[in-house]
Amino acid sequence: xxxxxxxxxxxxxxxxxxxxxxxxxxxxxxxxxxxxxxxxxxxxxxxxxxxxxxxxxxxxxxxxxxxxxxxxxxxxxxxxxxxxxxxxxxxxxxxxxxxxxxxxxxxxxxxxxxxxxxxxxxxxxxxxxxxxxxxxxxxxxxxxxxxxxxxxxxxxxxxxxxxxxxxxxxxxxxxxxxxxxxxxxxxxxxxxxxxxxxxxxxxxxxxxxxxxxxxxxxxxxxxxxxxxxxxxxxxxxxxxxxxxxxxxxxxxxxxxxxxxxxxxxxxxxxxxxxxxxxxxxxxxxxxxxxxxxxxxxxxxxxxxxxxxx
Amino acid sequence: xxxxxxxxxxxxxxxxxxxxxxxxxxxxxxxxxxxxxxxxxxxxxxxxxxxxxxxxxxxxxxxxxxxxxxxxxxxxxxxxxxxxxxxxxxxxxxxxxxxxxxxxxxxxxxxxxxxxxxxxxxxxxxxxxxxxxxxxxxxxxxxxxxxxxxxxxxxxxxxxxxxxxxxxxxxxxxxxxxxxxxxxxxxxxxxxxxxxxxxxxxxxxxxxxxxxxxxxxxxxxxxxxxxxxxxxxxxxxxxxxxxxxxxxxxxxxxxxxxxxxxxxxxxxxxxxxxxxxxxxxxxxxxxxxxxxxxxxxxxxxxxxxxxxxxxxxxxxxxxxxxxxxxxxxxxxxxxxxxxxxxxxxxxxxxxxxxxxxxxxxxxxxxxxxxxxxxxxxxxxxxxxxxxxxxxxxxxxxxxxxxxxxxxxxxxxxxxxxxxxx
Amino acid sequence: xxxxxxxxxxxxxxxxxxxxxxxxxxxxxxxxxxxxxxxxxxxxxxxxxxxxxxxxxxxxxxxxxxxxxxxxxxxxxxxxxxxxxxxxxxxxxxxxxxxxxxxxxxxxxxxxxxxxxxxxxxxxxxxxxxxxxxxxxxxxxxxxxxxxxxxxxxxxxxxxxxxxxxxxxxxxxxxxxxxxxxxxxxxxxxxxxxxxxxxxxxxxxxxxxxxxxxxxxxxxxxxxxxxxxxxxxxxxxxxxxxxxxxxxxxxxxxxxxxxxxxxxxxxx
Numbered sequence: 001x002x003x004x005x006x007x008x009x010x011x012x013x014x015x016x017x018x019x020x021x022x023x024x025x026x027x028x029x030x031x032x033x034x035x036x037x038x039x040x041x042x043x044x045x046x047x048x049x050x051x052x053x054x055x056x057x058x059x060x061x062x063x064x065x066x067x068x069x070x071x072x073x074x075x076x077x078x079x080x081x082x083x084x085x086x087x088x089x090x091x092x093x094x095x096x097x098x099x100x101x102x103x104x105x106x107x108x109x110x111x112x113x114x115x116x117x118x119x120x121x122x123x124x125x126x127x128x129x130x131x132x133x134x135x136x137x138x139x140x141x142x143x144x145x146x147x148x149x150x151x152x153x154x155x156x157x158x159x160x161x162x163x164x165x166x167x168x169x170x171x172x173x174x175x176x177x178x179x180x181x182x183x184x185x186x187x188x189x190x191x192x193x194x195x196x197x198x199x200x201x202x203x204x205x206x207x208x209x210x211x212x213x214x215x216x217x218x219x220x221x222x223x224x225x226x227x228x229x230x231x232x233x234x235x236x237x238x239x240x241x242x243x244x245x246x247x248x249x250x251x252x253x254x255x256x257x258x259x260x261x262x263x264x265x266x267x268x269x270x271x272x273x274x275x276x277x278x279x280x281x282x283x284x285x286x287x288x289x290x291x292x293x294x295x296x297x298x299x300x301x302x303x304x305x306x307x308x309x
Numbered sequence: 310x311x312x313x314x315x316x317x318x319x320x321x322x323x324x325x326x327x328x329x330x331x332x333x334x335x336x337x338x339x340x341x342x343x344x345x346x347x348x349x350x351x352x353x354x355x356x357x358x359x360x361x362x363x364x365x366x367x368x369x370x371x372x373x374x375x376x377x378x379x380x381x382x383x384x385x386x387x388x389x390x391x392x393x394x395x396x397x398x399x400x401x402x403x404x405x406x407x408x409x410x411x412x413x414x415x416x417x418x419x420x421x422x423x424x425x426x427x428x429x430x431x432x433x434x435x436x437x438x439x440x441x442x443x444x445x446x447x448x449x450x451x452x453x454x455x456x457x458x459x460x461x462x463x464x465x466x467x468x469x470x471x472x473x474x475x476x477x478x479x480x481x482x483x484x485x486x487x488x489x490x491x492x493x494x495x496x497x498x499x500x501x502x503x504x505x506x507x508x509x510x511x512x513x514x515x516x517x518x519x520x521x522x523x524x525x526x527x528x529x530x531x532x533x534x535x536x537x538x539x540x541x542x543x544x545x546x547x548x549x550x551x552x553x554x555x556x557x558x559x560x561x562x563x564x565x566x567x568x569x570x571x572x573x574x575x576x577x578x579x580x581x582x583x584x585x586x587x588x589x590x591x592x593x594x595x596x597x598x599x600x601x602x603x604x605x606x607x608x609x610x611x612x613x614x615x616x617x618x619x620x621x622x623x624x625x626x627x628x629x630x631x632x633x634x635x636x637x638x639x640x641x642x643x644x645x646x647x648x649x650x651x652x653x654x655x656x657x658x659x660x661x662x663x664x665x666x667x668x669x670x671x672x673x674x675x676x677x678x679x680x681x682x683x684x685x686x687x688x689x690x691x692x693x694x695x696x697x698x699x700x701x702x703x704x705x706x707x708x709x710x711x712x713x714x715x716x717x718x719x720x721x722x723x724x725x726x727x728x729x730x
Numbered sequence: 731x732x733x734x735x736x737x738x739x740x741x742x743x744x745x746x747x748x749x750x751x752x753x754x755x756x757x758x759x760x761x762x763x764x765x766x767x768x769x770x771x772x773x774x775x776x777x778x779x780x781x782x783x784x785x786x787x788x789x790x791x792x793x794x795x796x797x798x799x800x801x802x803x804x805x806x807x808x809x810x811x812x813x814x815x816x817x818x819x820x821x822x823x824x825x826x827x828x829x830x831x832x833x834x835x836x837x838x839x840x841x842x843x844x845x846x847x848x849x850x851x852x853x854x855x856x857x858x859x860x861x862x863x864x865x866x867x868x869x870x871x872x873x874x875x876x877x878x879x880x881x882x883x884x885x886x887x888x889x890x891x892x893x894x895x896x897x898x899x900x901x902x903x904x905x906x907x908x909x910x911x912x913x914x915x916x917x918x919x920x921x922x923x924x925x926x927x928x929x930x931x932x933x934x935x936x937x938x939x940x941x942x943x944x945x946x947x948x949x950x951x952x953x954x955x956x957x958x959x960x961x962x963x964x965x966x967x968x969x970x971x972x973x974x975x976x977x978x979x980x981x982x983x984x985x986x987x988x989x990x991x992x993x994x995x996x997x998x
Binding site: 019028032035036039040041045069084087088089091093094095096097098101102104105106108109112113124127128216221222225227228229231232235236250264267273274275276277279280281282283284286290294299300301304 | 319338346365368369370371374375421422425426427428429432433434435436438439440441442443444445446447449450451453455464467542543544546548549552556557589590591593594595597598601604608614616619636
C-alpha cells in the first residue's frame with residue numbers, strides 16, 4: 001500500500017487505536033493485581049448514561065460535555081459501588097453488578113425517552129465506537145505529516161487520545177513506587193505514610209479518564225478488553241512488575257494493530273467485500289494473545305511454593 | 310395540540326390514560342402478547358432471583374456477567390448457520406440454542422483460566438466477557454454485510470426488545486421460564502447445601518462438582534430465556550440485584566432464597582407491566598430499575614442490616630464506649646483525654662466541665678469499676694466460661710449472671726483469697 | 731489484683747512514661763462492628779527492650795498493633811511515638827506484617843521487596859543507586875537470605891518469606907520494630923535467625939515489640955510482656971507480669987489448668 005492511501009485512511013485510526021489500547025492497559029496492570037479488574041467493566045457500562053445526561057442538559061453532542069458527562073458518571077459509579085459495599089457490607093463484585101446495570105438501564109431508558117433521532121447518539125455507538133471513520137481526509141501522503149494545513153484537519157480524537165495517554169503515562173511513572181508498594185502490601189504502605197485510600201481512588205479515576213477518552217473513538221468493548229487482556233497476558237510472561245508493564249504495552253499495541261488490519265483487510269482476503277468491526281476485532285485479538293500466553297507463557301501457573309515452613 | 314386545548318387538560322388526559330393503561334397492564338389486560346411477556350418476565354424474575362442467590366452467596370455474582378456477554382457470538386453464528394442452510398435466521402429456538410452453546414464455551418474458558426493459570430477469577434471474567442463480546446460484535450458486522458434486510462434486529466439481543474414480538478416467541482419465553490423454575494425447585498436442596506457449606510455437602514455424599522455445574526446451567530438457562538426480554542447486557546441485573554436486596558432482610562439462607570425469588574418476580578412483573586403501558590418504555594431497563602428500587606429500599610430501611618439501623622446502632626455504641634471509658638477513668642483518677650468522652654459525661658450529669666466527677670458520676674464510676682473486677686473474676690474462672698465469652702467491655706454483668714452468682718463473686722473480691730489487693 | 735497493677739503503673743507512667751516511651755497508647759478502643767476487639771487499653775513500651783504481646787486467639791493482639799501503626803482507625807484513644815503524634819514520627823517505626831495478609835503471587839523479586847523499605851528515603855522519583863542496593867543486600871545478609879535476592883517472592887518457603895519481610899524492616903533503619911506473629915508457621919532455623927536478629931537490634935538500643943503466640947518461649951525471648959484479652963490484663967517485666975494468675979486471667983477457660991501449672995513450674 002502506498003503512503004497516499006495509507007496515511008489518510010489508516011494512519012490515524014491505527015494511532016488512535018494504539019493510544020487507546022496503551023492508555024487502558026497501563027492502569028489495567030494495577031487493577032488486575034488489585035483484584036479490581038472489573039472496575040473497567042463497570043466504568044465502560046456507565047459511560048452511556050453519562051453521555052445521555054450530558055446530551056439532555058446541553059442539547060448538543062459536542063465532545064466536551066459528553067466527556068464531562070461520562071467522566072462524572074464514572075466517578076459517581078465508583079462512589080456508589082464503594083458506598084454500597086461499605087454501607088451494605090456486600091462483596092465488591094455484587095455491589096458493582098448492582099450499580100453498573102442500574103445506571104446502564106437508566107441510560108437506555110433516558111435515551112428511549114428523549115428525542116435523539118436527529119443526532120447520532122445510540123447504544124451501538126457507545127459499545128463499539130467508530131474507529132474506521134476517524135480518517136484524515138486532508139492528507140495526501142507521508143508529506144502531509146509536515147504540512148501544517150493538513151495537520152489542522154486531523155481528527156480531533158487523535159490529539160485527545162495522545163494527551164490522555166501522556167497523562168496516564170505521567171501518572172504511572174510519577175506514582176510508580178507508591179502504586180507498587182500499596183498494591184503489594186497495603187498495611188505496610190500505610191505505615192510508610194502513603195495515603196492508600198486516596199491513591200486507590202486516584203488509580204480508579206485515571207482508569208476512568210482513560211476509558212472515557214477511549215470510548216468515544218473506539219467504543220467500550222476495547223476499553224474492557226484492554227484493561228484486562230494485555231496485563232493478564234503479560235502476567236504470564238514474567239515475575240517482575242516492571243517487565244510485566246512493558247509486555248502489557250507491547251501486547252496492547254500488537255492487539256490494536258493486528259485487530260485493525262484484520263478487520264479492514266481480513267474479509268477482503270476471504271473474498272468478502274466489506275470490513276468488519278475494528279473494535280470487536282481488536283478485542284478478539286487481545287483474547288487470542290491472552291490465550292497464547294495462557295498456553296505457552298513461561299510464568300503462566302501459580303508458583304506452588306510451600307505455604308508452611 | 311397545546312394550541313387547541315388548554316395545556317393542563319391535555320396533561321390530565323394523558324395522565325389518566327397512562328394510569329388506565331398501567332392498571333390494565335398490571336391486571337394482564339393488554340392482549341395476549343403483553344400478558345405472555347409479563348408472565349414470562351415474572352417466571353424469569355423468580356428463577357433469576359433464586360439462581361442468583363446461590364451465585365451471590367458463593368461470592369461469584371459477576372460470573373453471570375461473563376456468561377451473558379458470552380452468548381453474543383453464539384447468536385451471531387447460529388444466525389449465519391441458519392441462513393447458510395437456507396433457513397430464516399431469525400428462528401428464536403435456533404438463536405437461543407446457539408447462545409447457550411457459546412455461553413458454555415465462555416464458561417469453560419473461564420474455569421480453565423482460573424484453574425490452570427495464575428489469573429484471579431475477576432480478571433478471567435473480564436477477559437472472557439470482553440473477548441467473547443468483541444467477537445460477537447465482529448460477527449454482527451459480518452451479518453450486516455450478508456445481504457440487506459435479513460439481519461432483522463439481532464441488536465435486540467443486546468438490550469432486549471419485546472415490541473413486535475411474535476406470539477410463538479412469547480410462548481417460548483413463558484415456557485422456558487417455567488421449565489427453569491421447575492428445575493430450580495427440583496434441585497433446591499442440594500444447591501442450598503453446596504452454596505452454604507460445600508464441605509458438609511461432600512461429607513453427606515452430595516456430588517458438589519455436579520451441583521456446581523447444574524447451578525451454572527441454570528444461570529445459563531436464565532440468561533438465554535432472558536435474552537429477548539431484558540437483553541444480554543442487563544440480564545446480569547436480574548441475577549444480582551434481587552439476591553443482594555433480599556440479603557438485607559434476613560440472616561437465614563432459606564428466607565434469602567425465597568425473598569430473592571419474590572423480589573425478582575415482582576421486578577419482572579411490575580417492570581413488564583409498566584413497559585407495556587406506554588411506548589418508549591423498554592422492558593429490560595424498566596425491570597432493572599424496579600429491581601433497583603426494591604434494592605434501595607432494602608439498603609436504607611431494612612431492620613438489622615439496613616443503613617439507617619446500622620448508623621443509629623453505631624452512634625449509640627460509640628456513646629456507650631466513651632461513657633464507659635470515661636467512668637473507668639474517673640474511678641481510677643486518670644485524666645480524660647478525649648473531648649467527646651468529656652462532653653458525653655457532662656451531658657449525662659456525671660462530670661463537670663473540668664473533668665471532675667459529680668456525686669452521681671462518682672457513684673456510677675465506682676459501680677463500673679466494681680463490675681470490671683467482677684468480670685475479671687468471671688473471665689478467670691473456668692466455671693463461668695460461657696458467661697465470660699459474652700464479655701465485650703460494655704455488657705452489664707447483671708445480664709449474664711444471677712444475683713447469687715454476683716454475690717459469690719463479690720465475696721471473692723472482698724476476701725483476701727486469690728486477690729492480692 | 732491486675733487492675734491494681736495497671737492503676738499503679740498508670741499513675742507512674744501516664745505522667746512520665748508517655749513523654750519518653752517509644753510507643754505509648756492511651757485509652758485505645760477499636761471495634762469491628764458492634765464488638766470491641768480492643769477495649770480501653772493503655773500500653774507503655776519500655777525503650778531498648780523486647781516486649782511480647784500475648785493473649786488468646788481473637789484477643790485483639792494484631793488489632794492493637796495495627797491501631798498503633800494507624801492502619802486501622804480506633805473508635806477512641808491516642809497513640810504517641812517518642813512523645814509525639816504518630817504522623818510526625820513515622821520514619822522511626824518499622825513494621826513486619828503477618829505473612830498471611832500478603833498476595834505472594836505478586837510479580838516482584840526478593841531484592842525489590844527489601845528496597846521497598848527505603849521508600850521514605852527514595853521518595854517518588856529518586857534513582858535507586860548502588861549504595862541503596864548494597865544496603866538492601868546487607869539487610870538480606872543479616873537474615874541469611876543474600877543468595878535469594880533475585881528470586882520471585884512466591885518461590886520462597888514461608889520461613890524465607892518471613893525473613894525477607896524482616897530484612898525490609900531492617901532497611902528502614904528505624905528505632906522501634908513492630909512484628910505481627912513473625913514465628914507463625916516458620917521452620918526452626920528461621921525462628922532462630924529471626925530471634926538472633928531481634929536480639930542484636932536490642933543490643934543496638936532499639937525497641938522491639940512482637941505479637942507472639944507461643945507461651946513456652948516467652949521467658950526465653952523477651953524482657954517484657956503485655957497480656958491482652960480485649961482489655962489489658964497485665965504489663966511489665968516477664969518475671970512480674972507473666973505469672974500463672976495473669977495467664978489464667980488472660981486465657982480464662984481456654985488454657986487448661988494443667989497447662990497453666992506446667993507453665994507456672996517452668997517459670998519457677
